[in-house]
Amino acid sequence: MNPVLSSSEVGVKINEWYKMIRQFSVPDAEILKAEVEQEINQMEEDEYLLIYFSLMKFRHQLMLDYLEPVTTRIRPTIDELLEKIEASNKGITGLLSYYSLFFRGMYEFDKREYVKAIGFYREAEKHLTHVNDDIEKAEFHFKLAEAYYIMKQNHISMHHVKQAMDIYNQYELYKVRKIQCHFVISGNYVDFKHFEKSLPHLEKALELSKQLERNERLLSSAYYNLGKNYADLGINDKADHFLNEAAKVSESAKLSNLPHSLFTYAKFLFKQGKTSEAIKMSKKGLSAAISQGDKLFVSLQKYLEALYINAVDQVGIKKTIDYLERNKNYAYVEDIAIDTAEVFAKSKEFETSYVYHQKMLETQKQIQRGECLYEF
Structure with missing residues (x-):
C-alpha cells in the first residue's frame, strides 16, 4: 500500500512545476506534471490543492499551445479544464482566485478576445496583494503590457513592460519572457513612430531566440517583427528577407502564427507591386x-x-x-x-x-x- 502523502509535499512539487512552466522548460515541466499527477492520487484530501492542481494543468496547456505546432494542440482538453475550474472555483479567494482570473485572461488573449482578456486581468489585479513571488508579479505585468499594446494603449503598455523587464533582468532563466518583452517594447516604439528605437530591441530578441532550443515560435516572431520594422524604415530588401524568413519558419514548424505571417508578407508584396507573388502568399494565408x-x-x-x-x-x-x-x-x-x-x-x-x-x-x-x- 502506498503511503499517504501530505498536501504540503505535493504543493511544493506543484510550485516547482509552475517554475518550469514560466521558464518555458517543456521537458522539465512534463516530468513534474507526470509526477504530480501520480502523487495527487496518493495525497490526503485537500480541496484547495486540487483546485491549484487543476489551474496548473490549465496553465501548462497554455504554455504548450504557445510553443507547439497547431497539429499537436488539444483544444478540447483546455476547454474541459476551463469548465472544471469554473465549476469548482465558486467561493475561492486569495491566491487561487488570482490564478483563476489571470489564467483565464491568458486564455482569452490566446483566442484574440483582447477586451475580455484585459477584463480578467483587471479582476486578477484585485488579488495581486496575495502574490509574494517576484516572477509571478513580472508575469502579470508582462501579460497586461502585451494586452494593452494590442489595444494601442501604448503608454500603459510601456508602464507595465518596464516593471516586468526590471524583474526578469534579475534572473538568468527567463529568456523567453525577456524576448517577448523586447517585442512589446519594440511594438510600442513603432506605434510612437520611433522606428529607430524599435530596431535594437528586435535585434536583441533575435540574438536571444537563436540561443534557445525549441525556438521556432520565437524565431519566427523575431524575423517577422524585424521585417515590419525595416519596412517602416523603408529598407525594403531587408524587410522582404525577414518577412519571408518568418513565413518559412512558421510554415515549416506548422505554427499558429502562420496566418499572421502570411498576411503581413502578402500585404508588403502588394504594396511593392509584386502582385503575382502577393496573390500566392495571400491565397496560402x-x-x-x-x-x-x-x-x-x-x-x-x-x-x-x-x-x-x-x-x-x-x-x-x-x-x-x-x-x-x-x-x-x-x-x-x-x-x-x-x-x-x-x-x-x-x-x-x-x-x-x-x-x-x-x-x-x-x-x-x-x-x-x-x-x-x-x-x-
Missing part, C-alpha cells in the same frame, strides 16, 4: 487561416483580396471593417483605413480617399479614448 479556424485572418485576407485583387471592392472592405469593429480590433481598422485611403489617392479618387482618411481619424480617436477598457 487564407488557406492557413481557414485550416486553423482563425476568423480574424480569414477576414483580413479577404480584405487584401477586396483591395488589391478585385479592383477595390468597397463592399468587401466594409465587411472586414465591420467585423473588426464588432470585435474592437481597432488597430487593424486604422491600418486598413490608411492603406485604402492611399490606394484611392494614387488613383486620384480623392473623395473616396477622404472617406477612408476620416475613418482612420475616427478610429484613432476611438483608440485614444479606450473607453471599453476603463468602465467601472
Whole structure:
C-alpha cells in the first residue's frame, strides 16, 4: 500500500512545476506534471490543492499551445479544464482566485478576445496583494503590457513592460519572457513612430531566440517583427528577407502564427507591386487561416483580396471593417483605413480617399479614448 502523502509535499512539487512552466522548460515541466499527477492520487484530501492542481494543468496547456505546432494542440482538453475550474472555483479567494482570473485572461488573449482578456486581468489585479513571488508579479505585468499594446494603449503598455523587464533582468532563466518583452517594447516604439528605437530591441530578441532550443515560435516572431520594422524604415530588401524568413519558419514548424505571417508578407508584396507573388502568399494565408479556424485572418485576407485583387471592392472592405469593429480590433481598422485611403489617392479618387482618411481619424480617436477598457 502506498503511503499517504501530505498536501504540503505535493504543493511544493506543484510550485516547482509552475517554475518550469514560466521558464518555458517543456521537458522539465512534463516530468513534474507526470509526477504530480501520480502523487495527487496518493495525497490526503485537500480541496484547495486540487483546485491549484487543476489551474496548473490549465496553465501548462497554455504554455504548450504557445510553443507547439497547431497539429499537436488539444483544444478540447483546455476547454474541459476551463469548465472544471469554473465549476469548482465558486467561493475561492486569495491566491487561487488570482490564478483563476489571470489564467483565464491568458486564455482569452490566446483566442484574440483582447477586451475580455484585459477584463480578467483587471479582476486578477484585485488579488495581486496575495502574490509574494517576484516572477509571478513580472508575469502579470508582462501579460497586461502585451494586452494593452494590442489595444494601442501604448503608454500603459510601456508602464507595465518596464516593471516586468526590471524583474526578469534579475534572473538568468527567463529568456523567453525577456524576448517577448523586447517585442512589446519594440511594438510600442513603432506605434510612437520611433522606428529607430524599435530596431535594437528586435535585434536583441533575435540574438536571444537563436540561443534557445525549441525556438521556432520565437524565431519566427523575431524575423517577422524585424521585417515590419525595416519596412517602416523603408529598407525594403531587408524587410522582404525577414518577412519571408518568418513565413518559412512558421510554415515549416506548422505554427499558429502562420496566418499572421502570411498576411503581413502578402500585404508588403502588394504594396511593392509584386502582385503575382502577393496573390500566392495571400491565397496560402487564407488557406492557413481557414485550416486553423482563425476568423480574424480569414477576414483580413479577404480584405487584401477586396483591395488589391478585385479592383477595390468597397463592399468587401466594409465587411472586414465591420467585423473588426464588432470585435474592437481597432488597430487593424486604422491600418486598413490608411492603406485604402492611399490606394484611392494614387488613383486620384480623392473623395473616396477622404472617406477612408476620416475613418482612420475616427478610429484613432476611438483608440485614444479606450473607453471599453476603463468602465467601472
